[in-house]
Amino acid sequence: MAEAAAKTVWKISKGHLECPICCCLFKDPKMLDCLHSFCLKCLEEMMSRQKPEAEKITCPVCRRETQVPDGGLQSLASSFFLSSVVDEVKQQEAVLGEASAPTTTCDCREGKEATWRCLDCSDNLCQKCRKAHGRVKPTRDHQIISLGDWQESKIPPAEHSKPITRMCTIHRHHDHPLCFFCDTCNTLICSMCATLYHRSAEHNLLKIDDTIRSFRSEVDNILQKFEKCRQRFKSTEKSIEHARNRLQKKLAQARSDIDVKAEAEITKIRNKAKLLTDIVNKIGQERDSEYEKALTHNRDQMERADQTIAAVNDLMRQADDFELLELKPKVMHNLEFQKELKFEPANHGPSFIGVRCQDVVSVADLGEVCVSEKCQLKKEFGKEGTGDEEFDFAAAVACFTNGDIVVADTRLNRLSLFSSTGRYKTSVAKGDLRHQLEAPLGVAGTHDDLLFVTDKKKVKVFDTELQIVRAFTPLADDADGRSKSKLTAVAVDSQRVAVADTGRKVISVHNLDGSLIASISNNMVSDYLAISNFGCLVFTNGEGHSLLCINFKGKEMFSVKTLMNGKAAKPAGVLCDDDETIYVAVHSGIRGASEVQRYDSNGAFVATVAQGLYNPLEMAFTPAGDVVVADLHSVKIFERM
Structure with a gap:
């Protein structure tokens, strides 16, 4: 199991231990100002391809530039952590049999068999090096165990290794450990450096x-601020995504509205065209x-004349002179038709008809x-x-699917039903x-036309006829048989009904x-409540000038102050749209100067959409x-443009 776990860790960590340039395990890793590390050799090869006078090196990962130190790339900060982890991984590979050639020789490179392991240096030691390790002051206190015990050990490396002791690398103080940090010079120094320089x-x-x-501590504080x-950022990103999604829905709706309007206008034009065509056809x-x-x-006149003329011509050709003279009176009488011929004249006036069309667009x-x-x-x-079509304190409204509007008047203790045009019904x-x-x-009304009403300590359900x-x-x-309940607001969606009890909070x-x-x-909890389509309860608190949102487990999602002209304003009714928009009726403190504001699903103010309301309550x-x-004292219906 331990071996499998180690293999898994190695597979996960391998990418972090490889140089992004050569894609091999780090060798002498150097860190740039952007905190990305690369093999020294890889950086030198990169520099060799640049102009000779170049004084900066560009990180191949993030493209940020790092000033090359006077001592060259060798003087860049070394990533000792990466070096130690790479060494540890190599040793683990050897233990797990994953390395092609397990390290069993001493790191002194004399080819002697290693029998010891220094846990502080992560070096394999032969017997001679083991004794030398114990004689030299810098390594005298290092923890050394047999190589076999180390290979068989099941203790994680971090638990059997002591903190690494770094030795001074300047002014030939190699046998002195680093023990101070000069905040002025921003460098690690040993006791000799502190005394002399x-x-x-x-x-x-x-x-x-x-x-x-x-x-x-400083880094933690900065990271905490960054986390905030x-x-x-996540909240803003979510808000932007909501706004973007809303835009797409509104664009689709706008396009659909244009098409519908165009079709409606085209239908009107076609109907008017048909009427005009009918008039033209009738006149025609x-x-x-x-x-x-x-x-x-x-x-008919010409046909009669043609018949008479044909008969006279036949008679004139066929009869002899005596017959013609005898028939002369009849012939002349028939020829009198020419005096009776009356033709209807060609009236060109009615032959014209046209249309002067208007340019509708x-x-x-x-x-x-x-x-x-x-x-x-x-x-x-x-x-x-107090009349049927009057209100003393219209506090809440709801709508049925046929457009009828129900109004609750708290002072008259009355529910009134009106048509969509405001005509009183009952x-x-x-x-x-x-x-x-x-x-x-x-x-509050449901999609299947059930009306939920808070009525003292009960919620009562009515139909469309009340x-x-x-x-x-x-x-x-x-327990004492009495109740502190005071039911105020009620909200519904397709599956649930939520009831605000301001008595019990x-x-x-x-x-x-x-x-x-x-x-x-x-x-x-106050007098106004809504259920959002993003699975939360949204309500207002007038005294606290707040708009709040909690999930169905009670966790607060947001709490924001409601303002008008930069000053705290008292919110009342709240309404949630399908596109995660929240509408809030906000009071300025002066009747006739209140408004309806729009917020996004994160509680961020978006815009004021209606102004000049008298004393808006529920919506x-x-x-x-x-x-x-x-x-x-009235009910107002606003069309959203």
């Missing part, structure tokens, strides 16, 4: 442990009929392109009062035993039959996609 006050000497600890930046038929009558009359464009979303007031109905109010209505507050269908209680009473999620799915506690979509707003 870095003892002036301008040199800030730090212990290596302290320096690395501070360095790691990464999260913001009437006039052609007159011409036909004239032709028939004239032809130049009279009015087919439409206009809206480059930003806005809501245009399409219809408004209702006024302040209503039910508190005390109506047939409908079991007490104090309706929030309303007849009661069923009811359920979201939460049981408290809970949002309960149910199946459409009322059975409980989950109960989510949240101190910010709903019509089947056509218009936005219906309960505006305290």
